[in-house]
Amino acid sequence: MPTITAQSADTLRAFKDLNKGLDYHRVDKNFDSAYVYLLSAAQQYLAADQLERYAYAELRCGFSAHRGRKYQLAENHYKKSLETYESIYPTDNLQIAGPCLGLGSLYAATGNYYQALINTNRSLDIKLEFLGSDHIETGVNYYNSGTAHMNYGEYEDAMDAYQKALPIYLEHHGEDHRRVSSLYVNMGILYDKRGESEKALDYYIRSMEIDLKLYGDDFALLAYNYYNMAISYVNLQKNELAETYYHKTIDHSRTHDLYQLLATSHYGLGNIEAEQGNYHQAISYYQQSIDLFYKHFGSDFPGLNHSYRAMAKTLAKQDAYERSIEYLNQTLDLLNRNFGPNHPFTGSTYQQMASVYQQQEMYDKAMLAIEQGYAALLKTAIETGQENSPDDYLDQQVLLDLVRQEAKILDARHQTTGDLKDLELAFNTLQRAIDFIDEIRKGFILDDSKLLLQQEAIITFEQAIGTCFKLFKQTGNEDYLSSMFDYMEKSKATLLSETLQSNKLSNLQGIPDSVLLLEKTVKRKISFAETQLTNTSIAVDSVRDELFLLNRSYDTLAEHIAQVYPRYYQLKYQVDTKKLVDVRQMLQPQQAVITYFLGNQKWYALAITKDGI
Numbered sequence: 133m134p135t136i137t138a139q140s141a142d143t144l145r146a147f148k149d150l151n152k153g154l155d156y157h158r159v160d161k162n163f164d165s166a167y168v169y170l171l172s173a174a175q176q177y178l179a180a181d182q183l184e185r186y187a188y189a190e191l192r193c194g195f196s197a198h199r200g201r202k203y204q205l206a207e208n209h210y211k212k213s214l215e216t217y218e219s220i221y222p223t224d225n226l227q228i229a230g231p232c233l234g235l236g237s238l239y240a241a242t243g244n245y246y247q248a249l250i251n252t253n254r255s256l257d258i259k260l261e262f263l264g265s266d267h268i269e270t271g272v273n274y275y276n277s278g279t280a281h282m283n284y285g286e287y288e289d290a291m292d293a294y295q296k297a298l299p300i301y302l303e304h305h306g307e308d309h310r311r312v313s314s315l316y317v318n319m320g321i322l323y324d325k326r327g328e329s330e331k332a333l334d335y336y337i338r339s340m341e342i343d344l345k346l347y348g349d350d351f352a353l354l355a356y357n358y359y360n361m362a363i364s365y366v367n368l369q370k371n372e373l374a375e376t377y378y379h380k381t382i383d384h385s386r387t388h389d390l391y392q393l394l395a396t397s398h399y400g401l402g403n404i405e406a407e408q409g410n411y412h413q414a415i416s417y418y419q420q421s422i423d424l425f426y427k428h429f430g431s432d433f434p435g436l437n438h439s440y441r442a443m444a445k446t447l448a449k450q451d452a453y454e455r456s457i458e459y460l461n462q463t464l465d466l467l468n469r470n471f472g473p474n475h476p477f478t479g480s481t482y483q484q485m486a487s488v489y490q491q492q493e494m495y496d497k498a499m500l501a502i503e504q505g506y507a508a509l510l511k512t513a514i515e516t517g518q519e520n521s522p523d524d525y526l527d528q529q530v531l532l533d534l535v536r537q538e539a540k541i542l543d544a545r546h547q548t549t550g551d552l553k554d555l556e557l558a559f560n561t562l563q564r565a566i567d568f569i570d571e572i573r574k575g576f577i578l579d580d581s582k583l584l585l586q587q588e589a590i591i592t593f594e595q596a597i598g599t600c601f602k603l604f605k606q607t608g609n610e611d612y613l614s615s616m617f618d619y620m621e622k623s624k625a626t627l628l629s630e631t632l633q634s635n636k637l638s639n640l641q642g643i644p645d646s647v648l649l650l651e652k653t654v655k656r657k658i659s660f661a662e663t664q665l666t667n668t669s670i671a672v673d674s675v676r677d678e679l680f681l682l683n684r685s686y687d688t689l690a691e692h693i694a695q696v697y698p699r700y701y702q703l704k705y706q707v708d709t710k711k712l713v714d715v716r717q718m719l720q721p722q723q724a725v726i727t728y729f730l731g732n733q734k735w736y737a738l739a740i741t742k743d744g745i
Contacts, residue, residue: 210231210234355393478505
């Protein structure tokens with residue numbers, strides 16, 4: 133917005149307060165003082181009925197509150213600015229793009245990715261219409277749109293937006309500019325999310341080279357690159373390198389007072405320790421993360437929710453259920469104070485709480501937590517008892533997590549009480565999850581927007597197959613057996629589709645990192661099982677069975693790679709396949725191998741025998 137120059141007597145003070153607030157924000161980076169002056173200006177413009185100036189001052193209040201991490205306050209100001217502009221101008225006026233972009237950025241920062249996507253793309257559409265596709269502000273909006281799509285799991289749309297932003301940045305800023313460096317970082321994060329962590333590291337290095345050239349090795353924001361590289365190494369299962377880069381992040385963050393990154397790095401180290409079963413050390417890191425957030429940002433800082441939930445998860449693994457629930461209740465209070473009752477993080481917290489109650493066989497409390505999770509995800513005040521569409525919820529990923537968790541609770545209650553009705557309800561619940569997946573898929577136009585959904589489908593099919601078999605075994609109803617075979621066929625089709633899609637996304641001649649890691653994981657498990665067979669203290673039959681299933685999984689992996697990556701298969705598997713076991717010779721006549729499928733990056737083998745799975 134151009135600087136306001138013409139002033140009446142009743143807005144002269146407002147004009148001075150506005151400019152003083154802008155100076156505090158832009159020059160001094162003192163966002164609290166900026167907010168005080170900008171709020172004063174907004175109130176005076178409103179009293180003088182200068183609505184356009186009032187809307188601008190409200191927008192600037194939102195920016196200052198946002199930068200000061202007062203997120204609910206920022207949201208209120210952005211909305212007031214948007215509502216005022218919409219009362220003055222048509223809904224596609226250029227001025228409306230400002231508060232839409234602010235809301236999009238705010239929702240992205242606070243995890244409300246659905247709203248982030250809506251507002252960011254509305255802002256982009258307006259800028260394209262008024263400024264054209266080559267304007268630098270349009271480029272910035274492409275960047276934000278890419279991040280919104282990435283957070284929402286629409287990776288092809290995200291990459292498309294980033295690739296449109298890049299030439300605009302290069303034209304306006306040249307190769308060596310901080311904005312180009314920042315874009316490379318986000319492209320790296322996108323590749324990481326797509327399972328291509330090696331390519332992600334390449335983009336982080338590109339960003340680092342620009343920053344080193346511009347600012348030297350003491351540049352504060354290098355800490356963020358170290359942090360991102362640590363995450364890539366975690367994804368590549370290179371924990372030693374991950375720990376190295378987390379510690380580099382910590383050292384750099386301490387030097388430059390990057391306290392949020394400092395706290396988050398301790399959280400990351402805790403995750404590594406927890407994954408390795410070092411729960412005492414994990415809790416120590418999580419507590420350090422919490423202490424750092426408290427010290428530098430206060431107990432209301434929303435980023436605490438991740439550390440609280442990680443602490444709760446680790447405590448539950450140690451059977452410290454009461455303490456786990458205490459941390460989850462702290463999380464809910466924190467989220468409600470920052471975002472109100474409806475937020476994806478709140479839905480996830482209730483899902484985690486339901487899991488803890490399930491472990492204690494407190495099924496009524498677990499089911500209540502599930503219902504509260506559904507309510508927290510609803511976009512509007514719709515009763516949760518009615519049949520809702522996935523579009524009625526803020527986050528479809530969290531929605532599917534809640535539905536699957538509900539099925540697990542019902543299944544567990546059945547095992548405790550023997551009530552067949554619970555198992556039937558679990559089957560119906562999983563069918564609802566599968567229906568949701570089918571409905572969500574219809575809304576995806578681009579193929580690789582479906583990749584994350586395919587992974588969700590495979591996990592859901594796996595759970596549904598087990599439930600169907602239990603029902604068939606207890607009731608003898610062959611409808612359940614028919615449903616089970618149907619889910620098995622769908623799981624195989626989804627697996628192949630996912631594998632093909634991963635190949636398309638990689639844009640590489642070779643095999644994606646995710647498949648390479650899968651291969652290494654299966655081979656490592658085979659090696660471990662073979663070692664166990666030499667230990668006479670272990671139940672040899674169970675280990676031999678596990679080894680058989682792992683070998684068959686490896687066989688199936690090789691078969692899929694042969695179809696999708698023939699060159700890699702020829703080079704890698706021409707010797708290995710000779711060592712694989714012929715399943716038909718190993719199975720007893722009464723057994724039949726049904727299918728093999730991928731779930732949550734692990735290979736599973738399923739066989740039906742007279743005694744069950």
